[in-house]
Amino acid sequence: MIVNFILNRQPKRYDVDFDETLLETLRKDDVTSVKKGCDASSCGTCTVLIDGKPILACSELTVRVAGKNVITVEGIREEVEKISHYFGLEGADQCGFCNPAMALTIYSLKQSLKNPSSDDIKKYLVGNLCRCSGYQAQFKAIKRYLGDPL
């Protein structure tokens, strides 16, 4: 069936199966920033923003996204470069498989919470698993990014 939605501000038209997930649709279209880390909606590596909210693309059927606004890191390049800049300074980059999803969640955090506490930040990120870093360098980078004017 045909589904139309906005991906990174561009109208997109996909021919999909009724049970196809947004993750499958995006990866087939070479949107490689969206990763498949699990099959149980629990790792967070497939996070995209749908109408501004972080959503797991592995558990969202593409047909349900019709007419909506989908953003991946490709769509907020300038902000991702800033986040990445602070990740680099803090040594928060390791394998990076969770990083595009993490960047979207961090961007969404900045949009939705004003002056978040450390606990707020940790809670906001609890759905984005990272096995490499120990999270601490990421928190430092996030705090620096949050202090950076939008």
Add this chain to the structure above:
Amino acid sequence: MKIVKHEISSIDGKGIMLGHKAYTDDFAERNSLIIKVLRSPHAFARIKKINVEEARKLPGVELVLTHHDVPRKPFTRAGQGYPEPSPHDKFVLDEYVRYVGDEVAAVAAIDEKTAQKALELIEVEYKVLEPVLDFEKALNHQSIIHPEEDIHEMFPIGFKPEINQAASYHMEVKDAEAVLKTCDVVVEETFYTQAQAHAMMEPHTVNARLDVQDRLVLYASTQTPFHVRRIISQALDVPISRIRVIKPRVGGGFGGKQGLHGEMLVSLVTLRTRKPSKLVYSRKEVFESSYTRHPMRINVKIGSTKEGKLQAIDCHILSDTGAYGEHALTVFMVAGSKVLPMYNKVDAVRFHGEVVYTNKTSAGAYRGYGAIQGNFAVESTIDILAHKLKIDPIELRQMNMIAENETSPIFEIMGEGTEGTAMNMDTCKLDYCVERGKTLIGWNEKYPRVDVGNDKIRSVGMAIAMQGSGIPYIDMGAATLKLNDDGFYNLTIGATDIGQGSDTILAQIAAEVLMTTVDKIVVYSSDTDLTPFDTGAYASSTTYISGNAVYKAGLKMLEALNLAASKALKVTAESIEFDGVTFTSPDSKNPITLSQLSNRLYYNEDQEQLTTTGSYFGTKSPPPFMAGFIEIEIDSETAEIEILNYVSVVDCGTPINPKLAQGQVEGGIIQGLGMAHFEDVKYSKKGQLISNDWLTYKIPTSLDIKKLTTEFAESYEKSGPYGAKSVGEIGIDTPPAALANAVYNALGVRITELPITPEKIFNKLHQKS
């Protein structure tokens, strides 16, 4: 040092975060055949009959493989150098299935749905056999897990499949039993460690295609591309020259990707169908059908004088390698060789035991392998002894632990799978690490416990650890530097960046030697066609081994540059001075810049490509050391634990990139804390691994740690590149013992079985009262 020991951002972090193609599956051909694997529902069975006719007939199915259709040549998936210290006990597919999740058959089809449907059409008749599920009953069990006659060891490792023994080992320095009898005090305890899961974010992934020369080209999420090429060639009888393995970015490995997973099936499918194919493990397959850490039972006896001078350590280990013997012997040996030398002043040591097969998910390499298990047991026992002697556990360690310029006979006796290499501790800042950590955690104020009211107790605990820097005389790395026009360089290395940042730190080493900046070093790594050899990312080897190779390539490049400049300036090479940008000579009025010289070399005069290669193998394995301190708050009613702070003070020589080194330590700490506190692979009574997703197998999240405090000791290891030792594994070793010791300090109960859950503490508390 201008580049080394500086905090430089990773060279690929931005591109990765921006979502550029980077990982194995990003490079799969669009029209790849999808491979799916039919896996055993039984812990142990023989396939009596397998009918794939219906599956083969299904439109869209290109190939179905069973044990009747694949070469029968035993190999090991361990991903080690050759000959491997692991038994060759695995076939691509076999008539026996040895754990729930073992491969029965494979299907290649045009899409996921067709492949799935084809799997469902395969009919298998099993003769179900009695499985061996309790590793303490595996030896001489009536079920023999590997009855096949064509499997073998590559050299003596104690391989006795007829009694379910994958390997065994025995070493002794003097007579430990006799010395223990003469000690004032002897403590003894038995510890159990669990089958931790690697849980890297990127699943095992591999894809293949044939290139224009009809050669097999694999992209693989692997830590060992050169071993993968060799093992495929050997097991599938394909000339090694017809195989190319490319490792792109890897989404975490931690040892799990040292071994081979889908590589054999993907290679076979593409070779047989002549079409591109790919295999991406589901998360369930990653948990059930890749590897775990080796579970162990460790019995430790330590004897000392009443003043606290250690006299003997006696250690017996039973290790569970699961269905196949990957790393059976080496993990076992490291439980001794990377733990016992810390207490080098004892009169006698014995270390011995067996590695057994069971019908469970195979155990394999996992960050800190052996060391974390051995460390938990020995460092817990040291605290038990300290309490018995009424000595502060830190003081007891300080009296007995290894120091700079000392050695241990164990280094010479025990290597990894073979004999070891004698070495002196040219750098060992363990004394500083302990003192500094003691201050940072506030030991004197907090030891053993502080009652903070509301049933909450705060306590501290600690442990010390050592690792190695590669395997001497075995691990090797090579690096090639190529000068380009305008004066920038390519650095090609076999070394395998799996997220630890080796591409970045190796570029830093090259930039430091060549007196330039990291942006002038373009790195390309881990491609068996295009980069020089490297054994791979394991055994904490990359910084030390591959780093030394880069350093040597850099020195040769400097020589080559000086020679070229001397020709250009018409002076002797000895008279040339180079600052990274400009060549000058007291014998010439006209300096020449690197950019000018490079352009001259490629366009104008004396044209010549400047390329240099350095390679390195270790003749010793200088250990990084650390002291780890934990502060916890524990509820004396519920035994719930909150981890308030983890202090790590690490001697890894020069940290080439302090922030990335810190990331290695902290990532290791949090994985170690996961193992110490709650990560638990669970099996059903029938032997199925039931903790097979992230809902049932919890790994640490952003909420689990309050604070990590990480510092490095000033240390310079002369044999390492710019004074560096390795740092990839050391972080993971101390948390289990440190947590166990802190729990004891809080509540007076000793937990000897990992993970240390509130439930176990609660039960022990109530048992005690």
